[in-house]
Amino acid sequence: MNDKKILRIYKKLYxxxxxxxxxxxxxKLEVIIGAMLTQNTAWSNVExxxxxxxxxxxxxxxxxxKIKTDKLAVLIKPAGYFNIKAKRLKNLLEFIKSRYNGxxxxxxxxxxxxxxxxxxxxxxxxxxxxxSILLYALDKPxxxxxxxxxxxxxxxxxxxxxxxxxxxxxxxxxxLKRDTYLFNEYHALIVKLGKDYCKKNRPNCKACPIxxxxxxxxxxx
DNA sequence: CACCAGGCAAGTA
DNA sequence: TACTTGCATGGT
Numbered sequence: 001m002n003d004k005k006i007l008r009i010y011k012k013l014y015x016x017x018x019x020x021x022x023x024x025x026x027x028k029l030e031v032i033i034g035a036m037l038t039q040n041t042a043w044s045n046v047e048x049x050x051x052x053x054x055x056x057x058x059x060x061x062x063x064x065x066k067i068k069t070d071k072l073a074v075l076i077k078p079a080g081y082f083n084i085k086a087k088r089l090k091n092l093l094e095f096i097k098s099r100y101n102g103x104x105x106x107x108x109x110x111x112x113x114x115x116x117x118x119x120x121x122x123x124x125x126x127x128x129x130x131x132s133i134l135l136y137a138l139d140k141p142x143x144x145x146x147x148x149x150x151x152x153x154x155x156x157x158x159x160x161x162x163x164x165x166x167x168x169x170x171x172x173x174x175x176l177k178r179d180t181y182l183f184n185e186y187h188a189l190i191v192k193l194g195k196d197y198c199k200k201n202r203p204n205c206k207a208c209p210i211x212x213x214x215x216x217x218x219x220x221x
Numbered sequence: 222c223a224c225c226a227g228g229c230a231a232g233t234a
Numbered sequence: 235t236a237c238t239t240g241c242a243t244g245g246t
Contacts, residue, residue, distance in 0.1 A: 022227095034227095035227090038226085038227050038228085039227085039228040039229065040225095040226065040227085040228045040229080040241085041226055041227080041228085041242090041243080041244095042225080042226040042227085042243090042244070042245070043226080043227065044226090044244075044245075045226080045242095045243060045244055045245085046227090048243090048244085049243095077242090077243075078243060078244075079242090079243075080226090080241080080242040080243040080244080081228095081229095081240090081241045081242055081243080082241090082242070082243080083241075083242090084229085084230090084240085084241055084242095085241090085242095088229085123229090123230075124228095124229070124230080125229085126228060126229050126230085127228090127229095128227075128228065128229090129228070129229080132227080144227085146227055146228090147226095147227085147228085148227080187227085188227090190227095191227055194227090195226090195227090199225085200224090200225075201224080201225090223246105224245105224246085225244105225245090225246085226243100226244095226245090228241105229240105229241095230239100230240095230241100231238100231239085231240090232237105232238080232239080232240100233236100233237085233238075233239095234235105234236090234237085234238105
């Protein structure tokens with residue numbers, strides 16, 4: 001059954017890679033900023049951008065809310081796509097200000113599914129960013145899906161290659177205990193696996209900790 | 222030099 | 235609905 005297989009893969013990854021200590025940020029606000037800035041971007045670049053915000057004392061809701069979008073863009077430049085990301089981050093801050101008075105604790109008390117819908121209505125917040133905020137900033141038991149998840153688990157054969165984000169998310173959430181810690185580590189471990197072994201053009205299947213599940217899966221005929 | 226990274230929205234057919 | 239493209243820096 002899939003529920004056992006999913007858990008077995010998790011255990012192998014955890015045993016092989018260990019705890020991942022996500023999200024690498026100090027506060028809820030920093031996690032939210034990072035979630036926006038890391039869209040299609042290496043985390044090392046996001047760290048530089050957040051470092052700039054820290055140096056300039058902008059890592060508080062009030063300061064960030066006040067700063068002009070074009071000035072914010074300059075500070076987050078190392079994260080790439082800085083003009084559009086500055087706007088998107090501003091959109092999200094505006095949403096949090098108007099709906100929760102800029103208070104992340106208030107936002108955290110909102111019903112999870114309702115909040116997810118609200119976040120998705122913000123221009124610049126898609127499913128992965130919304131779920132990352134829910135899981136890593138607000139400790140909600142929501143499974144985060146990304147390109148690695150889709151690539152790896154469709155290769156294993158337990159996910160269809162044309163499955164949507166929601167399909168994949170449901171699959172994991174229906175076959176695992178809904179536990180924030182488990183979802184936190186599992187997504188982080190999948191990213192680790194994707195980066196180290198399941199790269200697009202340079203797979204390293206020989207050393208992959210779940211090579212039995214991936215590389216020796218019959219291809220169909 | 223080419224390719225990729227913890228996406229998303231808008232445009233096109 | 236199902237592709238395609240713009241967005242941009244920094245590491246390998």
